[in-house]
Amino acid sequence: MSEVRVGILGLGTVGLGVARILIEQQDLMAKRLGKTIKLVAAADRDLSRDFALDLSGVKLYDDAADLVKASDIDVVVELIGGYEPARTFVVTAIEHGKHVVTANKALIAKHGEELFKLAAENNIALGFEAAVGGGIPCLKALREGVAANHIQSVYGILNGTCNFILTKMENEGADYADVLKEAQALGYAEADPTFDVEGIDTAHKLSILAAMAFGSHIKFDEVYTEGISNIGAADIAAAYDLGYRIKLLGIAKPHTEEGKVTQVEMRVHPTLVPISSQIAQVSDSYNAVMISGDFVEHTVYIGRGAGERPTASAVVADIMDIARILPNGVEFLAPPMGYVASERQPLETLPMADVQSEYYLRIMVQDKPGVIASVTSILADHQISLEAMQQKEHDTGEVVPVMMLTHETTEGNLQAAMSRITALQTVEDEVLILRKESFSS
Ligand code: HSE
Numbered sequence: 001m002s003e004v005r006v007g008i009l010g011l012g013t014v015g016l017g018v019a020r021i022l023i024e025q026q027d028l029m030a031k032r033l034g035k036t037i038k039l040v041a042a043a044d045r046d047l048s049r050d051f052a053l054d055l056s057g058v059k060l061y062d063d064a065a066d067l068v069k070a071s072d073i074d075v076v077v078e079l080i081g082g083y084e085p086a087r088t089f090v091v092t093a094i095e096h097g098k099h100v101v102t103a104n105k106a107l108i109a110k111h112g113e114e115l116f117k118l119a120a121e122n123n124i125a126l127g128f129e130a131a132v133g134g135g136i137p138c139l140k141a142l143r144e145g146v147a148a149n150h151i152q153s154v155y156g157i158l159n160g161t162c163n164f165i166l167t168k169m170e171n172e173g174a175d176y177a178d179v180l181k182e183a184q185a186l187g188y189a190e191a192d193p194t195f196d197v198e199g200i201d202t203a204h205k206l207s208i209l210a211a212m213a214f215g216s217h218i219k220f221d222e223v224y225t226e227g228i229s230n231i232g233a234a235d236i237a238a239a240y241d242l243g244y245r246i247k248l249l250g251i252a253k254p255h256t257e258e259g260k261v262t263q264v265e266m267r268v269h270p271t272l273v274p275i276s277s278q279i280a281q282v283s284d285s286y287n288a289v290m291i292s293g294d295f296v297e298h299t300v301y302i303g304r305g306a307g308e309r310p311t312a313s314a315v316v317a318d319i320m321d322i323a324r325i326l327p328n329g330v331e332f333l334a335p336p337m338g339y340v341a342s343e344r345q346p347l348e349t350l351p352m353a354d355v356q357s358e359y360y361l362r363i364m365v366q367d368k369p370g371v372i373a374s375v376t377s378i379l380a381d382h383q384i385s386l387e388a389m390q391q392k393e394h395d396t397g398e399v400v401p402v403m404m405l406t407h408e409t410t411e412g413n414l415q416a417a418m419s420r421i422t423a424l425q426t427v428e429d430e431v432l433i434l435r436k437e438s439f440s441s
Pocket of ligand 1: 131134158159160161162188189190196201305306307
């Protein structure tokens with residue numbers, strides 16, 4: 001086969017980026033592959049738009065349901081996003097013998113297991129590099145580059161929108177809502193930006209990374225998830241004073257018994273990271289994925305996590321992998337989730353109460369004698385040790401924020417102490433609880 005024919009579903013930000021690469025980089029790709037990749041078709045509900053790209057010679061469909069059945073397409077690229085109708089189109093494409101590439105993390109996180117099974121039954125390749133880390137080839141690194149390792153941890157800044165917002169809030173003291181609008185205009189945010197700021201997008205990506213790292217099934221619904229919408233400028237400033245930056249992190253770790261992974265820890269939440277750490281230097285829409293393995297030790301992958309061109313770059317790399325093995329079978333590709341299917345297990349998720357972490361607490365207290373003593377006495381009852389504390393000067397007679405950093409304890413213990421602290425008459429509002437990582441493991 002000297003020509004591989006591609007059809008794109010969805011000419012949005014990433015779809016147009018993919019079309020642009022396939023057109024503009026065709027010669028380069030032919031030199032790398034020894035065969036030509038040709039964009040032959042694209043589907044979009046609104047074909048009257050000005051795509052600012054010469055699509056002559058590309059057959060345009062206003063109904064994706066027709067493209068996925070077309071006989072003159074080898075690879076269907078799904079860039080519609082969301083669960084449905086994307087799932088139905090991918091299923092139909094597979095059933096019609098088309099290889100599939102998608103950037104759709106929601107789809108893989110929710111329906112990946114079903115789609116991998118269907119693809120395997122039909123000898124179809126399913127590529128999804130762009131679903132995690134935008135332009136960073138982090139899934140390839142995890143699946144292939146560090147395949148000889150037991151993976152010890154995966155940490156990721158996995159959402160470009162959140163990283164962009166947190167960076168601007170810190171650097172410019174900018175308002176959360178204004179920065180979100182800017183991220184949307186730059187094409188970083190999801191159609192529904194609550195997926196970004198409430199951590200759901202990061203949880204989609206983390207569930208894929210965790211399953212690939214530990215040979216588990218994808219369990220998106222079991223990822224503990226918090227977003228960044230409760231973080232205020234005061235928290236960013238207080239964390240900075242204490243030597244930390246706040247990043248929305250996805251964290252996955254294995255828990256073992258007699259050398260076998262029995263449980264997987266998966267959590268997404270705003271996290272204090274030391275300003276001196278590599279991950280704290282990752283700003284704007286950049287993503288970072290840190291993978292540690294028993295032989296390779298720490299590896300870090302950094303790049304643009306969102307936007308037209310970086311995401312399209314990862315999509316087209318998947319198309320090239322598929323083009324390379326055609327017309328031979330998909331057995332020439334690495335297994336999509338990095339383990340042969342029969343070796344993948346539905347491992348248990350570690351209950352959040354058993355997770356060990358250090359904590360940042362923002363407690364709004366009345367400015368009265370003995371208030372801090374009553375808070376710290378509850379922490380002492382729960383064997384929670386303080387690492388640092390901050391209360392800034394203020395006008396008297398007000399409710400004041402007190403920031404505390406704790407040493408490591410379990411989430412269950414911390415939450416029990418916080419319920420007692422919140423119940424104190426001298427404590428106003430809920431305590432803001434953020435977790436802290438020092439990357440010791
Ligand atoms: N909305 C996502 C982000 C796009 O901001 O990172 C890339 O998945």
